[in-house]
Amino acid sequence: MLTGKLFIVPTPIGNLEDITFRAIKVLKEVSLILAEDTRTSNKLLQHYNIDTPMQSHHMHNEHKTVDGIVQRLKSGEQIALISDAGTPAISDPGFLLSRASIEQGIEIECLPGATAFVPALVNSGLPNDRFVFEGFLPIKKGRQTRLNDLSEETRTMVFYESPHKLLKTLSQFVTYFGPKRSISVSRELTKMYEETIRGTISEVLEHFENKPPKGEFVIVVAGKK
Structure with missing residues:
Protein backbone atom coordinates (compact mmCIF):
# COMPACT_ATOMS: atom_id res chain seq x y z
CA MET A 1 0.00 0.00 0.00
CA LEU A 2 1.24 3.48 -0.88
CA THR A 3 2.30 5.46 2.20
CA GLY A 4 2.93 9.17 2.37
CA LYS A 5 5.28 11.13 4.54
CA LEU A 6 4.90 13.79 7.22
CA PHE A 7 7.47 16.59 7.08
CA ILE A 8 7.95 18.64 10.24
CA VAL A 9 9.29 21.98 9.03
CA PRO A 10 10.71 24.73 11.29
CA THR A 11 9.88 28.30 10.30
CA LEU A 32 -0.74 20.25 1.92
CA ILE A 33 0.69 22.47 4.64
CA LEU A 34 -0.76 22.19 8.15
CA ALA A 35 -0.38 25.62 9.79
CA GLU A 36 -1.01 26.74 13.35
CA ASP A 37 -2.47 30.03 12.09
CA THR A 38 -2.94 30.24 8.32
CA ARG A 39 -3.00 34.06 8.41
CA THR A 40 0.42 34.20 10.10
CA SER A 41 1.92 31.51 7.87
CA ASN A 42 0.52 33.10 4.72
CA LYS A 43 2.97 36.01 5.12
CA LEU A 44 5.89 33.57 5.04
CA LEU A 45 4.50 31.60 2.10
CA GLN A 46 3.83 34.75 0.07
CA HIS A 47 7.37 36.00 0.80
CA TYR A 48 8.81 32.85 -0.80
CA ASN A 49 6.16 32.44 -3.53
CA ILE A 50 4.83 29.21 -2.05
CA ASP A 51 1.27 28.49 -3.25
CA THR A 52 0.74 25.10 -1.58
CA PRO A 53 -2.75 24.78 0.00
CA MET A 54 -2.91 25.30 3.77
CA GLN A 55 -5.14 23.83 6.46
CA SER A 56 -5.50 25.03 10.04
CA HIS A 57 -3.98 22.70 12.63
CA HIS A 58 -3.72 24.11 16.16
CA MET A 59 -4.10 23.18 19.82
CA HIS A 60 -7.88 23.73 19.77
CA ASN A 61 -8.65 21.43 16.82
CA GLU A 62 -5.77 18.95 16.61
CA HIS A 63 -7.62 16.27 18.60
CA LYS A 64 -10.37 16.33 15.96
CA THR A 65 -8.21 16.61 12.83
CA VAL A 66 -5.44 14.08 13.52
CA ASP A 67 -7.35 11.01 12.30
CA GLY A 68 -8.28 12.65 8.99
CA ILE A 69 -4.72 13.79 8.37
CA VAL A 70 -3.34 10.33 9.16
CA GLN A 71 -5.74 8.81 6.62
CA ARG A 72 -4.50 11.24 3.96
CA LEU A 73 -0.91 10.29 4.79
CA LYS A 74 -1.75 6.59 4.59
CA SER A 75 -3.29 7.16 1.15
CA GLY A 76 0.07 8.40 -0.10
CA GLU A 77 0.02 12.18 0.41
CA GLN A 78 3.07 14.11 1.52
CA ILE A 79 2.11 16.73 4.10
CA ALA A 80 4.14 19.39 5.91
CA LEU A 81 3.48 20.61 9.45
CA ILE A 82 4.54 24.12 10.48
CA SER A 83 3.84 26.34 13.49
CA ASP A 84 3.62 30.13 13.72
CA ALA A 85 7.30 30.29 14.58
CA GLY A 86 10.11 27.84 15.28
CA THR A 87 9.99 24.05 15.34
CA PRO A 88 6.55 22.39 15.63
CA ALA A 89 5.88 20.40 18.83
CA ILE A 90 8.34 22.53 20.86
CA SER A 91 5.74 24.34 23.02
CA ASP A 92 3.52 24.26 19.90
CA PRO A 93 1.08 21.79 18.31
CA GLY A 94 2.61 18.76 16.61
CA PHE A 95 3.13 16.02 19.17
CA LEU A 96 -0.29 14.37 18.72
CA LEU A 97 0.09 14.13 14.94
CA SER A 98 3.66 12.85 15.19
CA ARG A 99 2.64 10.17 17.69
CA ALA A 100 -0.36 9.07 15.62
CA SER A 101 1.76 8.90 12.46
CA ILE A 102 4.38 6.75 14.19
CA GLU A 103 1.67 4.42 15.52
CA GLN A 104 0.37 3.98 11.96
CA GLY A 105 3.79 3.31 10.48
CA ILE A 106 3.94 6.59 8.56
CA GLU A 107 7.40 7.96 7.81
CA ILE A 108 8.28 11.24 9.52
CA GLU A 109 11.07 13.57 8.48
CA CYS A 110 11.90 16.50 10.78
CA LEU A 111 13.99 19.23 9.20
CA PRO A 112 16.53 21.14 11.33
CA GLY A 113 15.91 24.82 11.75
CA ALA A 114 14.91 27.75 13.91
CA THR A 115 13.88 27.38 17.54
CA ALA A 116 14.03 30.14 20.13
CA PHE A 117 15.68 28.46 23.08
CA VAL A 118 18.96 27.48 21.38
CA PRO A 119 20.24 31.00 20.56
CA ALA A 120 19.00 32.25 23.96
CA LEU A 121 20.87 29.46 25.76
CA VAL A 122 24.10 29.91 23.79
CA ASN A 123 23.89 33.71 24.16
CA SER A 124 23.27 33.55 27.92
CA GLY A 125 26.85 32.90 28.96
CA LEU A 126 25.58 30.22 31.34
CA PRO A 127 26.73 26.57 31.18
CA ASN A 128 25.09 24.86 28.21
CA ASP A 129 26.80 21.47 28.20
CA ARG A 130 23.88 20.13 30.27
CA PHE A 131 20.52 21.88 30.46
CA VAL A 132 16.82 21.23 30.98
CA PHE A 133 14.11 22.75 28.77
CA GLU A 134 10.98 23.59 30.77
CA GLY A 135 9.05 25.64 28.20
CA PHE A 136 6.06 27.43 29.76
CA LEU A 137 5.50 26.81 33.47
CA PRO A 138 2.02 25.64 34.55
CA ILE A 139 -0.26 28.67 34.85
CA LYS A 140 -1.94 27.67 38.13
CA LYS A 141 -2.23 24.01 39.09
CA GLY A 142 1.16 22.50 39.77
CA ARG A 143 3.13 25.73 39.30
CA GLN A 144 4.46 26.00 42.87
CA THR A 145 5.23 22.28 42.99
CA ARG A 146 7.18 22.55 39.73
CA LEU A 147 9.15 25.57 40.97
CA ASN A 148 9.89 23.84 44.25
CA ASP A 149 11.24 20.80 42.39
CA LEU A 150 13.34 23.00 40.10
CA SER A 151 14.87 24.81 43.07
CA GLU A 152 17.14 21.75 43.45
CA GLU A 153 17.96 21.46 39.74
CA THR A 154 21.72 21.70 39.10
CA ARG A 155 21.52 22.01 35.31
CA THR A 156 20.88 25.28 33.48
CA MET A 157 17.11 25.77 33.03
CA VAL A 158 15.34 27.26 30.01
CA PHE A 159 11.82 28.73 30.11
CA TYR A 160 9.45 30.47 27.70
CA GLU A 161 7.34 33.36 29.00
CA SER A 162 4.85 35.93 27.73
CA PRO A 163 5.27 39.66 28.46
CA HIS A 164 2.30 39.98 30.81
CA LYS A 165 3.54 37.14 33.06
CA LEU A 166 7.26 37.94 33.03
CA LEU A 167 7.34 40.01 36.25
CA LYS A 168 5.33 37.42 38.16
CA THR A 169 7.64 34.65 36.99
CA LEU A 170 10.82 36.57 37.84
CA SER A 171 9.40 37.41 41.29
CA GLN A 172 8.72 33.72 41.89
CA PHE A 173 12.25 32.88 40.73
CA VAL A 174 13.58 35.21 43.45
CA THR A 175 11.52 33.26 46.00
CA TYR A 176 12.40 29.76 44.82
CA PHE A 177 15.90 30.19 43.35
CA GLY A 178 17.18 33.11 45.44
CA PRO A 179 17.83 36.74 44.39
CA LYS A 180 21.53 36.19 43.56
CA ARG A 181 21.10 33.31 41.09
CA SER A 182 22.46 34.17 37.63
CA MET A 192 14.61 44.45 15.17
CA TYR A 193 14.40 45.04 18.92
CA GLU A 194 16.23 41.88 20.03
CA GLU A 195 18.00 42.24 23.35
CA THR A 196 19.43 40.08 26.14
CA ILE A 197 19.56 41.22 29.77
CA ARG A 198 21.97 39.34 32.06
CA GLY A 199 22.63 39.54 35.79
CA THR A 200 21.20 38.20 39.02
CA ILE A 201 17.49 37.45 39.20
CA SER A 202 16.88 40.49 41.43
CA GLU A 203 18.81 42.77 39.02
CA VAL A 204 16.92 41.55 35.97
CA LEU A 205 13.59 41.83 37.82
CA GLU A 206 14.39 45.44 38.70
CA HIS A 207 15.26 46.14 35.06
CA PHE A 208 11.88 44.96 33.80
CA GLU A 209 10.01 46.68 36.65
CA ASN A 210 11.46 49.93 35.29
CA LYS A 211 11.07 48.95 31.64
CA PRO A 212 7.70 47.28 30.97
CA PRO A 213 8.27 43.97 29.14
CA LYS A 214 7.28 43.72 25.47
CA GLY A 215 7.65 40.83 23.06
CA GLU A 216 8.23 37.12 23.57
CA PHE A 217 10.78 35.99 26.14
CA VAL A 218 13.21 33.14 26.68
CA ILE A 219 14.57 32.91 30.25
CA VAL A 220 17.78 31.02 31.02
CA VAL A 221 18.53 30.37 34.71
CA ALA A 222 21.71 28.93 36.22
CA GLY A 223 21.30 25.66 38.08
CA LYS A 224 21.86 25.30 41.79
CA LYS A 225 25.52 25.13 42.76
Whole structure:
Protein backbone atom coordinates (compact mmCIF):
# COMPACT_ATOMS: atom_id res chain seq x y z
CA MET A 1 0.00 0.00 0.00
CA LEU A 2 1.24 3.48 -0.88
CA THR A 3 2.30 5.46 2.20
CA GLY A 4 2.93 9.17 2.37
CA LYS A 5 5.28 11.13 4.54
CA LEU A 6 4.90 13.79 7.22
CA PHE A 7 7.47 16.59 7.08
CA ILE A 8 7.95 18.64 10.24
CA VAL A 9 9.29 21.98 9.03
CA PRO A 10 10.71 24.73 11.29
CA THR A 11 9.88 28.30 10.30
CA PRO A 12 11.59 31.59 11.28
CA ILE A 13 10.97 32.91 14.80
CA GLY A 14 11.11 36.50 13.54
CA ASN A 15 13.52 37.21 10.71
CA LEU A 16 12.08 35.71 7.51
CA GLU A 17 15.60 35.01 6.22
CA ASP A 18 16.08 32.35 8.91
CA ILE A 19 14.62 29.53 6.83
CA THR A 20 16.58 26.82 5.03
CA PHE A 21 16.61 26.22 1.26
CA ARG A 22 15.43 22.69 2.01
CA ALA A 23 12.44 23.93 4.03
CA ILE A 24 11.32 26.12 1.12
CA LYS A 25 11.70 23.20 -1.30
CA VAL A 26 9.63 20.88 0.90
CA LEU A 27 6.88 23.46 1.43
CA LYS A 28 6.62 23.93 -2.34
CA GLU A 29 6.51 20.21 -3.13
CA VAL A 30 4.08 18.79 -0.55
CA SER A 31 0.37 18.57 -1.32
CA LEU A 32 -0.74 20.25 1.92
CA ILE A 33 0.69 22.47 4.64
CA LEU A 34 -0.76 22.19 8.15
CA ALA A 35 -0.38 25.62 9.79
CA GLU A 36 -1.01 26.74 13.35
CA ASP A 37 -2.47 30.03 12.09
CA THR A 38 -2.94 30.24 8.32
CA ARG A 39 -3.00 34.06 8.41
CA THR A 40 0.42 34.20 10.10
CA SER A 41 1.92 31.51 7.87
CA ASN A 42 0.52 33.10 4.72
CA LYS A 43 2.97 36.01 5.12
CA LEU A 44 5.89 33.57 5.04
CA LEU A 45 4.50 31.60 2.10
CA GLN A 46 3.83 34.75 0.07
CA HIS A 47 7.37 36.00 0.80
CA TYR A 48 8.81 32.85 -0.80
CA ASN A 49 6.16 32.44 -3.53
CA ILE A 50 4.83 29.21 -2.05
CA ASP A 51 1.27 28.49 -3.25
CA THR A 52 0.74 25.10 -1.58
CA PRO A 53 -2.75 24.78 0.00
CA MET A 54 -2.91 25.30 3.77
CA GLN A 55 -5.14 23.83 6.46
CA SER A 56 -5.50 25.03 10.04
CA HIS A 57 -3.98 22.70 12.63
CA HIS A 58 -3.72 24.11 16.16
CA MET A 59 -4.10 23.18 19.82
CA HIS A 60 -7.88 23.73 19.77
CA ASN A 61 -8.65 21.43 16.82
CA GLU A 62 -5.77 18.95 16.61
CA HIS A 63 -7.62 16.27 18.60
CA LYS A 64 -10.37 16.33 15.96
CA THR A 65 -8.21 16.61 12.83
CA VAL A 66 -5.44 14.08 13.52
CA ASP A 67 -7.35 11.01 12.30
CA GLY A 68 -8.28 12.65 8.99
CA ILE A 69 -4.72 13.79 8.37
CA VAL A 70 -3.34 10.33 9.16
CA GLN A 71 -5.74 8.81 6.62
CA ARG A 72 -4.50 11.24 3.96
CA LEU A 73 -0.91 10.29 4.79
CA LYS A 74 -1.75 6.59 4.59
CA SER A 75 -3.29 7.16 1.15
CA GLY A 76 0.07 8.40 -0.10
CA GLU A 77 0.02 12.18 0.41
CA GLN A 78 3.07 14.11 1.52
CA ILE A 79 2.11 16.73 4.10
CA ALA A 80 4.14 19.39 5.91
CA LEU A 81 3.48 20.61 9.45
CA ILE A 82 4.54 24.12 10.48
CA SER A 83 3.84 26.34 13.49
CA ASP A 84 3.62 30.13 13.72
CA ALA A 85 7.30 30.29 14.58
CA GLY A 86 10.11 27.84 15.28
CA THR A 87 9.99 24.05 15.34
CA PRO A 88 6.55 22.39 15.63
CA ALA A 89 5.88 20.40 18.83
CA ILE A 90 8.34 22.53 20.86
CA SER A 91 5.74 24.34 23.02
CA ASP A 92 3.52 24.26 19.90
CA PRO A 93 1.08 21.79 18.31
CA GLY A 94 2.61 18.76 16.61
CA PHE A 95 3.13 16.02 19.17
CA LEU A 96 -0.29 14.37 18.72
CA LEU A 97 0.09 14.13 14.94
CA SER A 98 3.66 12.85 15.19
CA ARG A 99 2.64 10.17 17.69
CA ALA A 100 -0.36 9.07 15.62
CA SER A 101 1.76 8.90 12.46
CA ILE A 102 4.38 6.75 14.19
CA GLU A 103 1.67 4.42 15.52
CA GLN A 104 0.37 3.98 11.96
CA GLY A 105 3.79 3.31 10.48
CA ILE A 106 3.94 6.59 8.56
CA GLU A 107 7.40 7.96 7.81
CA ILE A 108 8.28 11.24 9.52
CA GLU A 109 11.07 13.57 8.48
CA CYS A 110 11.90 16.50 10.78
CA LEU A 111 13.99 19.23 9.20
CA PRO A 112 16.53 21.14 11.33
CA GLY A 113 15.91 24.82 11.75
CA ALA A 114 14.91 27.75 13.91
CA THR A 115 13.88 27.38 17.54
CA ALA A 116 14.03 30.14 20.13
CA PHE A 117 15.68 28.46 23.08
CA VAL A 118 18.96 27.48 21.38
CA PRO A 119 20.24 31.00 20.56
CA ALA A 120 19.00 32.25 23.96
CA LEU A 121 20.87 29.46 25.76
CA VAL A 122 24.10 29.91 23.79
CA ASN A 123 23.89 33.71 24.16
CA SER A 124 23.27 33.55 27.92
CA GLY A 125 26.85 32.90 28.96
CA LEU A 126 25.58 30.22 31.34
CA PRO A 127 26.73 26.57 31.18
CA ASN A 128 25.09 24.86 28.21
CA ASP A 129 26.80 21.47 28.20
CA ARG A 130 23.88 20.13 30.27
CA PHE A 131 20.52 21.88 30.46
CA VAL A 132 16.82 21.23 30.98
CA PHE A 133 14.11 22.75 28.77
CA GLU A 134 10.98 23.59 30.77
CA GLY A 135 9.05 25.64 28.20
CA PHE A 136 6.06 27.43 29.76
CA LEU A 137 5.50 26.81 33.47
CA PRO A 138 2.02 25.64 34.55
CA ILE A 139 -0.26 28.67 34.85
CA LYS A 140 -1.94 27.67 38.13
CA LYS A 141 -2.23 24.01 39.09
CA GLY A 142 1.16 22.50 39.77
CA ARG A 143 3.13 25.73 39.30
CA GLN A 144 4.46 26.00 42.87
CA THR A 145 5.23 22.28 42.99
CA ARG A 146 7.18 22.55 39.73
CA LEU A 147 9.15 25.57 40.97
CA ASN A 148 9.89 23.84 44.25
CA ASP A 149 11.24 20.80 42.39
CA LEU A 150 13.34 23.00 40.10
CA SER A 151 14.87 24.81 43.07
CA GLU A 152 17.14 21.75 43.45
CA GLU A 153 17.96 21.46 39.74
CA THR A 154 21.72 21.70 39.10
CA ARG A 155 21.52 22.01 35.31
CA THR A 156 20.88 25.28 33.48
CA MET A 157 17.11 25.77 33.03
CA VAL A 158 15.34 27.26 30.01
CA PHE A 159 11.82 28.73 30.11
CA TYR A 160 9.45 30.47 27.70
CA GLU A 161 7.34 33.36 29.00
CA SER A 162 4.85 35.93 27.73
CA PRO A 163 5.27 39.66 28.46
CA HIS A 164 2.30 39.98 30.81
CA LYS A 165 3.54 37.14 33.06
CA LEU A 166 7.26 37.94 33.03
CA LEU A 167 7.34 40.01 36.25
CA LYS A 168 5.33 37.42 38.16
CA THR A 169 7.64 34.65 36.99
CA LEU A 170 10.82 36.57 37.84
CA SER A 171 9.40 37.41 41.29
CA GLN A 172 8.72 33.72 41.89
CA PHE A 173 12.25 32.88 40.73
CA VAL A 174 13.58 35.21 43.45
CA THR A 175 11.52 33.26 46.00
CA TYR A 176 12.40 29.76 44.82
CA PHE A 177 15.90 30.19 43.35
CA GLY A 178 17.18 33.11 45.44
CA PRO A 179 17.83 36.74 44.39
CA LYS A 180 21.53 36.19 43.56
CA ARG A 181 21.10 33.31 41.09
CA SER A 182 22.46 34.17 37.63
CA ILE A 183 19.90 34.65 34.86
CA SER A 184 19.69 35.74 31.23
CA VAL A 185 16.48 37.01 29.63
CA SER A 186 16.28 37.31 25.83
CA ARG A 187 13.39 38.96 24.02
CA GLU A 188 12.35 39.39 20.40
CA LEU A 189 15.08 37.05 19.17
CA THR A 190 16.09 37.66 15.51
CA LYS A 191 13.82 40.73 15.35
CA MET A 192 14.61 44.45 15.17
CA TYR A 193 14.40 45.04 18.92
CA GLU A 194 16.23 41.88 20.03
CA GLU A 195 18.00 42.24 23.35
CA THR A 196 19.43 40.08 26.14
CA ILE A 197 19.56 41.22 29.77
CA ARG A 198 21.97 39.34 32.06
CA GLY A 199 22.63 39.54 35.79
CA THR A 200 21.20 38.20 39.02
CA ILE A 201 17.49 37.45 39.20
CA SER A 202 16.88 40.49 41.43
CA GLU A 203 18.81 42.77 39.02
CA VAL A 204 16.92 41.55 35.97
CA LEU A 205 13.59 41.83 37.82
CA GLU A 206 14.39 45.44 38.70
CA HIS A 207 15.26 46.14 35.06
CA PHE A 208 11.88 44.96 33.80
CA GLU A 209 10.01 46.68 36.65
CA ASN A 210 11.46 49.93 35.29
CA LYS A 211 11.07 48.95 31.64
CA PRO A 212 7.70 47.28 30.97
CA PRO A 213 8.27 43.97 29.14
CA LYS A 214 7.28 43.72 25.47
CA GLY A 215 7.65 40.83 23.06
CA GLU A 216 8.23 37.12 23.57
CA PHE A 217 10.78 35.99 26.14
CA VAL A 218 13.21 33.14 26.68
CA ILE A 219 14.57 32.91 30.25
CA VAL A 220 17.78 31.02 31.02
CA VAL A 221 18.53 30.37 34.71
CA ALA A 222 21.71 28.93 36.22
CA GLY A 223 21.30 25.66 38.08
CA LYS A 224 21.86 25.30 41.79
CA LYS A 225 25.52 25.13 42.76
